[in-house]
Amino acid sequence: MATAEIGTPASAGVSPETPAPRRRRRGLLGAGVALALVAAGGGVALAVTGLYGDDGKPATRAGDGTSLVAVQEGPLSSQVSQSGTLAYSTRADGTPYSVVNRASGTYTWVPAVGTQIDCGETLYKVGEKPVILICGSTPAYRSLAEGDHGKDVQALNTTLVNEGYADKTELDPDSHYFGAATAEALEKLQDKRGADVTGRLNLGQAVFLPGPLRISKVTAKNGTSAGSGRPIMEASSNRREVTVKLDASQQSEVKKGDRAQITLPDNRITSGVVRRIGTVATSSGKDDSDSGAATLPVYITLEHPKDAGTLDQAPVQVQITTDGVEHALIVPVTALIGQAGGGYAVEVAAGDPGQTRIVPVTLGLFDDANGQVQVSGALSAGDRVVVPST
16 A cells, blocks of 8 residues: 655644645655645645545555654644744834924933933933923923813823822822922922922923833934924833734734733743734735735733833744644644645554544634644544654
């Protein structure tokens, strides 16, 4: 009897959307012909070949060049494996935050690249007066005093409470109103930072940005003129984040909240969660017709940021768990053989030594990372399936 050829996947697994096998004649092998299967999606290819007799049914194979692996039963996860970049998170579109100066005078202190600035701290100084970071999404556009309302006031109230200048019984951090409690807490902040203690916030005395911040670029220099309305530095947040360029064909497989495993450059492993997925695909091709290279950015937040240390723009490997089952019959992907009429089967050891039987199976989840697949059919845990010897 002839020995079937079962190819090893180019990546550890195939997509659950693998289409029916496409047959092409490659020459006769004993009484059968070899079939080739190419998996769709994600750029993952798997060569699966099987032998067929003259009646179109799979032929029994001998054991030369093959080995037996027991069918397992247990939990199985479907994963997407990609390379990624570990850095500090920025805006939703991937661009850094821009620090725009509104004060007039001379720069007397600017932070160094890599400095982390917390909410309520001094971001830079003009004429030895601090410009304070207020954490909020509405940029500074006016002076603030008692009686004012708005999102910028709410950001000020939140910062004052979160940084300990007032407690929630004195000042509602969600309030959009600048009242006496806001003025009193602001005076405490101004006193601590060496600013003029006025209980009001003039335009130019603070910068409003989501924070805390990590300074990534500084263009202003000590001793130079501080012009109002000029960008003077760029920053990211101080949150650690991994960005993965996901093949656009895999978009439906990954969702917000999926858990991820990140392998750091020193081979330590840390965990993360998919925080957001970009909506605009980009291509590395020379023109828009190169759709095969289209990718979507996936942003993963580290659950234990300290694991990353001070790494920035570091290459990492990422496995995103996209689905899972608690109880599954599991076989190696390389055990799959194509059937003449479509679908898949596995070759199972029979009672007599060297004898096997072909068992049709239905495919479930693929574990790309470990090269395993969930199957259902006339199989039981402990049955032994034929795989190529390694």
